[in-house]
Amino acid sequence: MTAPHPLVAQARRLADDLLAPHAEQVDQGEVPVGHLTEIRRSGLLGLQAPREYGGAAAPGAVFRETTEILAGACCSTWFVQTQHHTPVLTLAKGEGPVRERLLGRLASGELLSGVAYAHLRAFPRVPVRVTRERGGRRFDGKVPWYTGWGLNDVMLLAGVTDAGEALFAFADARDQPGLRASAPMRLAALTAARTVSLELDGLWLPEESVALCAPHDRWAAQDRLKTLNANPAVFGIAEAALGLLDEDTATPLRARLAEVRHQAYALIDEAAPHEHPEERLALRTRAYDVMQAATTAAVVTGGGRTMLLTHRAQRLAREGLFLLVQGQTRESRTAHLGALAR
Ligand SMILES: Cc1cc2nc3c(=O)[nH]c(=O)nc-3n(C[C@H](O)[C@H](O)[C@H](O)COP(=O)(O)OP(=O)(O)OC[C@H]3O[C@@H](n4cnc5c(N)ncnc54)[C@H](O)[C@@H]3O)c2cc1C
Known part of the structure; x- marks a missing residue:
């Protein structure tokens, strides 16, 4: 070994x-x-x-x-x-x-960064607009989700320019003129990650802070490839839930997990990123199925006491719910709903 x-x-x-x-x-x-x-x-x-x-x-x-x-x-x-x-x-x-x-x-690790870019996926809707101002860039709009507020140092903030480009620039992750954060959201899971929304009202960043500027369709073509694959975090939550099961229940679920993971990772390693999109989305959905079977089995195994907020099984089940929508796109949602309706 x-x-x-x-x-x-x-x-x-x-x-x-x-x-x-x-x-x-x-x-x-x-x-x-x-x-x-x-x-x-x-x-x-x-x-x-x-x-x-x-x-x-x-x-x-x-x-x-x-x-x-x-x-x-x-x-x-x-x-x-x-x-x-x-x-x-x-x-x-x-x-x-x-x-x-x-x-x-x-x-x-001297600096920890967050990101604010999932809203670019709603294009042609433009939640954050970028315009030129005083030799730099001005940001206006609303970022619906930003995780790590108060915990990270800088953020990579994205918006769309008048020329239809996706523009990414670094800003300090703190309240400042033109940038105001909501209170951290209370959520069904991951409240602890301090997710806020951000109001941008003329946040100005110098041109030197721009890290990427590309036509939106060119950026989206690359981004799309990332959201086709199963998220390894899904396998991580599934594994943790398997640890709460007796061997008879865990063994067949462990075998399913290993098979789906093997297939999903083989596609990532062996095929070009744009190849087999349907298969990737199908494996993404199957990974969710195994994860939910494992977290549900952990709740059923533990019985009534799993409803205590101190119990591991309910935490994993809630975290699993969050992963169902994290990084969701129209494409992955359609694939997932299609599989659920069959
Ligand atoms: C707790 C939590 C924390 C998060 N933290 C971050 C973070 O730190 N940084 C970050 O960038 N994101 C973050 N996200 C965003 C997360 O990745 C998104 O939830 C996910 O991408 C789905 O987006 P949505 O729910 O906002 O979009 P929805 O509005 O549900 O849309 C889903 C998809 O539909 C399509 N779509 C929606 N509206 C339109 C439209 N008008 N025209 C065309 N297509 C459209 C897009 O493909 C979009 O991705 C967080 C989400 C959660 C729940």
């Missing part, structure tokens, strides 16, 4: 020693700064960053495995830190002053 990648070992250590033991408590409060301090120190925030900026440039399989481990241990903490990887990849693929200013600091 080969030794696990050092970052997989780090994720496992954090999950076992820190995240899982406190997960029910965190779920009822908020992600502690101390959890994120440990994540910053662990090297996991630089997992996908280039080596020349201090990152690990780890393969996709390592990213998937660490995602499974962290999400299965404490979904709220996983969700706050997972936002960081899109800004890292955006800078790694880009160029210009913002890359030099931020990529090394994001890779080392």
